[in-house]
Amino acid sequence: MQTLKRSMAALIALLALSLSVTARAELPDFTTLAEKASPAVVNISTTQKLPDRSGAQMGIPDLDNLPPGLREFFERSIPRGQGQGQAPRGQQREAQSLGSGFIISDDGYILTNNHVVADADEILVRLSDRSEHKAKLVGADPRSDVAVLKIEAKNLPTLKLGDSDKLKVGEWVLAIGSPFGFDHSVTAGIVSAKGRSLPNENYVPFIQTDVAINPGNSGGPLLNLQGEVVGINSQIFTRSGGFMGLSFAIPIDVAMNVADQLKKGGKVSRGWLGVVIQEVNKDLAESFGLDKPSGALVAQLVEDGPAAKGGLQVGDVILSLNGQTINESADLPHLVGNMKPGDKAALEVIRDGSRKTLNMTIGNLPDEDEEVAAVEGKGAERSSNRLGVTVAELTPEQRKSLDIKAGVVIKEVQGGPAAMIGLRQGDVITHLNNRAVDSSKTFSEIAKSLPKDRSISMRVLRQGRASFITFKLAE
Known part of the structure; x- marks a missing residue:
């Protein structure tokens, strides 16, 4: 019996050892990858010359000429860095920043983030051999946060570029950079998601990872296990200022498209439809007769833009x-x-x-977004309705300034559904329940026939920006 127990224990121990060895074998070994990739990763430091801001210019009194007691009071009250430790009056101050980058060609082209080098008067690149080179800014694109630098050097180590489209969620990735100035720091993790959109970043489908990224990592490479660059580490989500498990990288396919254009012409051309869109939520999907929330709802069209010419409608x-x-x-x-x-x-x-298919020609994205004049409601015929809002006809001047053909302007929000959904005086309503509103009379007629206990859509213009909102009438 004892022999049997010893045999079973030995078998279990052998099995546990086998499982442990198998688990260790499945974990990636980053040592070779880090060794081969690190020489092509660079540290980037920038200097920006700032205008002189003496204490008097900053609203800080000249402490030297104050009585001792008053001087001590101001010294305690003024935050550190103001009034004390600043550049002597008449001398130019300098702002410095640190970031990362990587070499994409052996003749000295380097890829990094735009925000690493933005507004820099001098850019210094330090290579893995500790040599330093002044860099020239070839071009930068704020919309994608990509910048291309050039240093005068030859036979430099480079990184192989991968295909970010082939990257899979759950795949191991590695980042190399200079967090807080610590050169060639290596961190690893997995791809958490692809195609992420971030606020004010409309043209980059970010790669989300859980790789530890901190200030100074910006511009460094994100590598797959084959040592290929699949992204440029760009942003983190944080409430503390440091890493919190959410990091975002620009796909290398997007970055190289931008880089190639910057190298050829110094600027980037992008496709453009000339539409303002919004998300389709559950209520909007119901109001438009969709089976599920999906797609992009057209809230506004640029007059004579590609989409308008191609027959797309609000x-x-x-x-x-x-x-x-x-x-x-x-x-x-x-x-x-x-x-x-x-x-x-x-x-x-x-x-x-x-369902229908519309064919159109893509336009060129303008340099700056067009702005529409704000609404200024004037007197006109009024119409009350069951929504709890009083509306008036648009004047010809209002239609011209807003670049719309029809609609009604809200003169007063009396309460009820209008107040609950956040309508304000001066808002312009152009569509209600999927129907165009061309007059206050039409608005009242549509309002009277609105269905109950079903999502209803309304298109509202506020300060030139259009969006669809939904609500339900429970009465």
């Missing part, structure tokens, strides 16, 4: 572009931005409950 829900499905509204700018001006686009849309 209230259309774009479901696909050239056969590529638009699951979320953020998918559309990613796809359009990667197209070239002059490319053909076939948009599948839902309009009045029916």
Whole structure:
């Protein structure tokens, strides 16, 4: 019996050892990868010359000429760095920053983030052999946060570029950079998600990872297990200022498209449709007759823009572009931005409950977004309705300034559903329950026939920005 127990214990121990060895064998070994990739990763430091801001210019009194007691009071009250330790009056101050980058060609071209080198008067690149080189800014693109630098050197180590489209969620990735100035720090993790959209970053489908990224990592490479660059580490989500498990990288395919254009012409051309879109939530999907929330809802069109010329209308829900499905509204700018001006686009849309395909030509994204004049409500005929809002006709001047053909302006919010959904005086309503509003009379007629206990859509212009909102009438 004892012999049997000893045999069983030995078998269990052997099995546990085997499982442990197998588990260790499945974990990646980053040592060779880090050794081969590190020489092509660089540290970037910048210097920006700032205008002189003496204490008097900053609203800080001249402490030297104050009585001792008053001087001591101000010294305690003034935050550190103001009034004390500043550059002597008349001398120019300097701001410095640190970041990372990596070499993409052996003749000295380097890829990094735009925000690492933005507004820099001097850019210094330090290589892995500790040599330092002054860098020239070849070009930068704030929209994608990509910049290209050039140093005068030859036979430099380079990194091999991968295919970010082939990257899979759950795949191991490694980052190399200079967090807080610590050169060639290596951190690893997995791909958490792909195609992420961030606020004010409409043209980059970010790669989300759980790789530890901190200030100074910006511009450094994100590598797969084959040692290929699949992204540029760019941003982190943080409430503390440091790493919290959410890091974002620019896909290398996007970055190289931008880099190639910057090297050739110094600027980037992107596709453009000329639409303002918004997300389709559950209530909007119901109001437009969709089975589920998906697509990009057209809230506004630029007059004579590519989309307007191609027959797209306000209230259309774009479901696909050239056969590529638009699951979320953020998918559309990613796809359009990667197209070239002059490319053909076939948009599948839902309009009045029916599917149709519209063909149009992609335009060139303007340098600056167009702004529409704010609404200034003037007196006109009024109309009350069951929504708890009083509206008036638009004057010809208002229609011209807002660049719209019809609609009604809100003169007063009396309460009820209008107040609950956040409507304000001066808002302009152009569509209600999927119907265009061309007068206060039409608005009242539509309002009287609104269905109960079902999502209803309304298109509202506020300070030139259009969006669809939904509500329900429970009465």
